Amino acid sequence: MNPQSGIYNIKRRACVTCTKAKCKCLPQTDNLCQRCARLGKQCVYLDLPERKRKRKDDDSRVGVLESKIEELTAQLVALRNGVNNHNGTASSSTIGTASTSISGTASSTEPSSVTDSVPEDSYGDAEPLDAEEPEPEGYHGREPPTTSVLEGISDIVDRGFLSIHEAETYVAQFKSRFVWNFPFVVLPPSQTADMLRKQEPLLFLAVIAATIPSAHAIRKLLADEIMQHITSRIVASSERNLGLLRALLVLCAWYRYPSQRGNVQLVLLLDLCVNMVHDLRLHRLKGELTTDQQRALLGTYWAATCLPRTIDRPTAMRRNKKIDECCQNMATSTEYPSDRCIRPLIVTQSFICSIDSSYKEFAELGADASSQEESSIKLMVGANLRHFESLKATLETELSKCPNSVTNIFHCNMHYINIAIRDLALDDEYISYQSRHAFAYSRSAQSFKTSAFRCSLLWHLLRHTKGLINAYIDIPDDELPQVTIFTMAQICASLVILPRSVSALLKLIVGKHSRTSIPDNVLNEAKAVVDEADYLNLVVRLYDRLRLLIVGLSGQEKGLDVIGTLCCHMSVLASWYAPRVKGILGIDLVSKSPLAAMTPPSIAISDIIAANANANAATLMQQAANQNVDGLVPVGEQQQVFGSYTGAEDGSYLFSDELWSTVLESFSSFG
Incomplete structure (x- = not known):
């Protein structure tokens, strides 16, 4: 050689x-x-x-090679960080700031404050050339991008669909009014709309979408632009930063368009929030988070636990020590006035989660000691009520420092907590509810169904659901647009729970009496329940308030708006209330109400509910025919079945628990 x-x-x-x-x-x-x-x-x-003796010039040669390697490494880092380093020295910019990739992708306008405030080695996403330790075994793939694929593309302001003056007005409204109902995403007073759209374009679009009226001409265009950001940046390009998380939270909080059956898109946005929290490791980072990071973490927890309960979905996020730490920090924060509202929101929602958890554990035990089941329910309800009373005293002190708009929403929350404590009394009134609590139908369970204690729970449910709806009705007109989707979900749940409570109470009152021979004193008691609920008049009053949010929308546009579809469903649900009462009692005790003033329900919605109801009715009639070779059992000779009401004066009426559950299930997918 x-x-x-x-x-x-x-x-x-x-x-x-x-x-x-x-x-x-x-x-x-x-x-x-x-x-x-x-x-x-x-x-x-x-x-x-051959072994060679080390010569003196070898040291200088190795030194030259090392210096060249260092120079090449510094130039590569400079290229990645978008720094034009003519001298070849290393750049001091940290990875995660705005950069220009080698492929020519433009720099991001939403730098991740997570990577700016926490050392890179705590995330495990430092560049391989800078890492002192080798990559772990099994490492593969490329690093998530730190640049935006939509950088430099003109937005709705550039294209003239929204003037900068309008944008400034909407952003100012968000800062001063909207943030109080969802204090987890705040904008600095000095941040203008022009700065926001350049620094965090998706958050800018989310703020505009939350504040513009439903009938605004650019609403559909705005929704399409938002989804372009989500699909191109978050899904396709896997962008992850705090600005995107904050934008997703705003989109969830004031989600209105498009309305989808089963809340599919809203649930997807919530899942993206939870996944981004995990990707950014906000829930487990060691050391202190920035205040924006803490708000985003708490906001994700609150949103991920609020909505799933009302739409019967599993909760995607649990409370941990990091959440408790951030909650305590926000309680003492003076950075923004709205920070004082964060702890009451987190504490109340955490308490609701603990209620559901305790009831779920009770259901999983199976209640082997069946004779103790009713007493166990009394103990759980009593313990939760005592805990709530002590909690409420603390919350009232904290809420006294908040504006009236926040207090109005918390009145709704207080009623909802009372509902959560007692709603296990409705386990036989709603099919999907059984999937959450799944109480076994033991002998003592049947005893609990007819007990005075359950009757008391139902009366409280009736009054608190009515109180929640009235609390929303009392909100001033100018504050209604600021109400979040989470409060609207509570309203929707109350519209279902109230008629369920009435139905269950009426069945308890009637007991084993035949519908043709109910004593007058029993009818008077049943009438007192119907009058106390005053359900139809309550629905009309609520509908009048909700109409303020859909002014200017056509019939077709209402079907694409969450509030619009809610109004359509309300009229359908109300139309089934009187038949339900009559099906239980045999007579019509529901007073007449101005339902004609309500907008007729959408044909598509009413057809779906009617089709489901007719299908259930046909099935039940076939089952009844199979049980008796001569056909349906005459009304006077029916075997008394608790909770089932069949047959009417004309021989064609059929209204059962299954049919009622179909109506309620159809209403539950309001969005």
Whole structure:
């Protein structure tokens, strides 16, 4: 080998055979030694590098190579960080700031404050060239991008769909009024609309979407632009930063368009929030988070636990020590006035989660000691009520520092907590409810259904659901647009729970009396329940308030708006209330109400409910026919079945618990 090639000279040493035998190896030819030739063995030589003495000039040569490597590394880091380093020195910019990628992607306008405030090694996402430790075994793939694929694209202001003056007005409204109902995303007073749309474009779009009226001309365009950001940046490009998380939270809080059956898009946005919290590791980072990070973490927890309960979805996030730590920090924060509202929101929602958890554990036990089941329910309800009373005293002190708009919403929350404590009394009135609590139908469970204690729970449910709806009705007109989707979900739940409570109470009152021979005193008691609920008039009053939010929308546009579809469903639900009462009592005790003033329900919605109801009715009639070869059992000879009401004066009426559950299930998917 040539020494100038950079590889050491090769020296002929003893062959393998002579080395093993520890014998002297004398070469006979180039590839054969004398011993192997004499013994007839294969002669193999190994080319081993010659050991060279270290020369003085080697140190200088290694130093030159090291300096070149350092220079190349610094230039590569400079390229990644968008720094034009003519001298070849290393850039001091941290990874995660706005940068220009080698492929020409423009720099991000939403730098991650997570990576700015926390050392890179705490995330495990430092660049491989900068890492002191080798990559873990199994590492594959590229790093998530720190640049935005939509950078430089003109927005709704650039294209003239919204003037900068209008944008400033909407952003100012968000800062001063909207933030109080959802204090987890705040904007600095000095941040203008122009700054916001350049620094955090998705958050800018989310703020505009939350504050513009429902009938605004750019509403659909705005929704399409928002989804372009979500699909292109978050889904396709896997962008992750605090600005995107804050934007998603605002979108969830004031979600109105498009309305989808089963709340599909809203649930998807909530899941994206939870996933981004985990990707940014906000729930487990060591050390202090920034205040914006703490608000985002708490807001995600609150949103991820509020809505799933009302739409019968599993909760995607649980409370942990980091959440408790951030909650306590926000309780003492003076950065923004709205920070004082955060702790009451988190505490109340955490208490509701603990209620559901305790009832779920009770259901999983199976209540083997069946004779103790009713007493166990009394103990749980009593314990939760005592805890709530102590909690309410603390909350009232904190709420006294908040404006009236926040107090109005908390009145709704207080009623909702009372509902959550007692709603296990409705386990036989709503099919999907059983999937959450799943109480076994033991002998003591049947005893609880007819007990005075359950009757008391139902009366409280009736009054608190009515109180929650009235609390919303009392909100001033100018504050209605600021109410979040989470409060609207509570309203929707109350519109279902109230008629369920009435239905359950009426069945308890009627008991085993035949519908044709109910005593007058029993009818008077039933009438008192119907009058106390005053359900239809309550629905009309609520509908009049909700109409303020959909002024200017056409019939088709109402079907694409959450509040619009809620109004349509309300009229359908109200139309089934009187038949339900009549199905239980046999007479019509529901007073007439101005339902004609309500907008007729959407044909599509009413057709869906009617089709489900007719299908259930046909099934039940077929089951009844199979039980009696002569057809349906006459009304006077029916076997009394608790909770089932079939047959009417004209022989064609059929209204059962299953049919009622179908109506309620259809209403529950309001969005």
